[in-house]
Amino acid sequence: MKLISSAASPFVRKVRVLVHEMGLTDAITEQQVTTTAFQSDASVIAANPLGKIPALVRDDAATLYDSRVITRFLNDTNDGAFYPAARIWETLTLEATADGIMETAVSMAYEVRLRPENEQSADWVEAQWQKTSRAIAAVNNRWMSHLAGPLDMSHIAVACALSYVDLRHDARNWRNGNDALAAWHEAFKQRDSMKATSA
Known part of the structure; x- marks a missing residue:
């Protein structure tokens, strides 16, 4: 493949x-x-x-x-265990939340990296950041018990989403007010799979 x-x-x-x-x-x-x-x-x-x-x-x-x-x-x-039946709806919902963070963060990057300056919309960028910020806060406030559990696809998705925010929007300081999630992400970044796929 x-x-x-x-x-x-x-x-x-x-x-x-x-x-x-x-x-x-x-x-x-x-x-x-x-x-x-x-x-x-x-x-x-x-x-x-x-x-x-x-x-x-x-x-x-x-x-x-x-x-x-x-x-x-x-x-x-491949007989994986990354979509566990016992908590499938939670895994899928958290993965969807992470994908939403990726989508809005990518949209922000496209606006400033691909469009001519005179066509860029600061209001659009800020609206996308508000979505990103709300979703990150929701993960921090509602999902840490899930992220503390056995590894599944939502863990990977959240880690990749936050790492992308670091890559393109580090100045936004998403960690501010999201201490538990920031600590979790710092630990997750040390996994061999994350190091091997770092951009």
């Missing part, structure tokens, strides 16, 4: 961290691409008509895309 990816994408990193955690690095090759919301790489478009990454090209079946589809596929086809 081949994973079409870009090192800076938090959605790609989610998949890459899972691949490392499950010991699947020898089963999946990576194709690094340079792609943006305004100019998608041709190989990305061929794999996903939406022009988004990651995409998992399978040898004998349809290409899969959307990080949550890919991670669920890898988990379910």
Whole structure:
């Protein structure tokens, strides 16, 4: 199988961290691409008509895309335990929250990195940050007991989301007022899978 990816994408990193955690690095090759919301790489478009990454090209079946589809596929086809039945709805909800943080943080980055300065909207950037900030606070205030439990896909998603906020929006200081989550993230970053996939 081949994973079409870009090192800076938090959605790609989610998949890459899972691949490392499950010991699947020898089963999946990576194709690094340079792609943006305004100019998608041709190989990305061929794999996903939406022009988004990651995409998992399978040898004998349809290409899969959307990080949550890919991670669920890898988990379910390799006897993984990253979507535990006993707490599946909590895992999926927290993963969706993390993905929402990624989406708003990526949107902020696109606004200032891809659009000409005279077309940028400070109001848009701030609105996206408010969503990001609220979601981070919600994880800190409501989900720490889950994050303290056995490793599942939501842990990986939250860690990748927060690391992306660090990468693109470090000046926003998301840690302020989120002490428990900040301490958890600092510890989680020390996992081999996180170190191996750092941008």
